[in-house]
Amino acid sequence: MVNKIHVSAIVNGEPVEFLCEPQQSLLECLRDILGLTGTKNGCNDGNCGACSVLLDGRLVNSCLVLGVEAQGRRITTIEGLADWPGLHPIQQSFVEQDGLQCGYCTPGMIIAAKALLDREPNPSEQRIREWMAGNLCRCTGYDKIVRAIRAAAERLYPAEVGRKE
Numbered sequence: 001m002v003n004k005i006h007v008s009a010i011v012n013g014e015p016v017e018f019l020c021e022p023q024q025s026l027l028e029c030l031r032d033i034l035g036l037t038g039t040k041n042g043c044n045d046g047n048c049g050a051c052s053v054l055l056d057g058r059l060v061n062s063c064l065v066l067g068v069e070a071q072g073r074r075i076t077t078i079e080g081l082a083d084w085p086g087l088h089p090i091q092q093s094f095v096e097q098d099g100l101q102c103g104y105c106t107p108g109m110i111i112a113a114k115a116l117l118d119r120e121p122n123p124s125e126q127r128i129r130e131w132m133a134g135n136l137c138r139c140t141g142y143d144k145i146v147r148a149i150r151a152a153a154e155r156l157y158p159a160e161v162g163r164k165e
């Protein structure tokens, strides 16, 4: 029998406690223990970005983080963006710009975009492409995703984005 480890963390602003096995990934803990299935398992080896979450505000692939590493940390998943009246501005922009088809990559894309826009309110198209290079989409095409992130920046930071460089 594997001894389980007790973990306390803040997930989407709420304190949570769970028991996990030492080798379980944060992705497994979020999906299988906490029921937060918005975070997707694409490759389970750090290549696709579908499992992106924020760990203390930093973008990580949750399939590469152990659940026990969440001890005492703050985690934001796609469910954590639901505190807006209606869709989060990044979600709204993905919808309007057709930045998704099957939607499997979309939670990871939106979390990665949030990580960028939290740091850089007015990223260039080139910067968005570089930042999003770790998030793969097999359906939509990246132009629409980049357009959606630019549109989200305009929504979130109209003063910054309207400013001349």
Ligand code: FES
Pocket: 040, 041, 042, 043, 044, 045, 046, 047, 048, 049, 050, 051, 052, 061, 062, 063, 064
């Ligand atoms: S599932 Fe984690 S990077 Fe693909």
Ligand code: FES
Pocket: 099, 100, 101, 102, 103, 104, 105, 106, 136, 137, 138, 139, 140
């Ligand atoms: S919308 Fe289907 S994988 Fe990206």
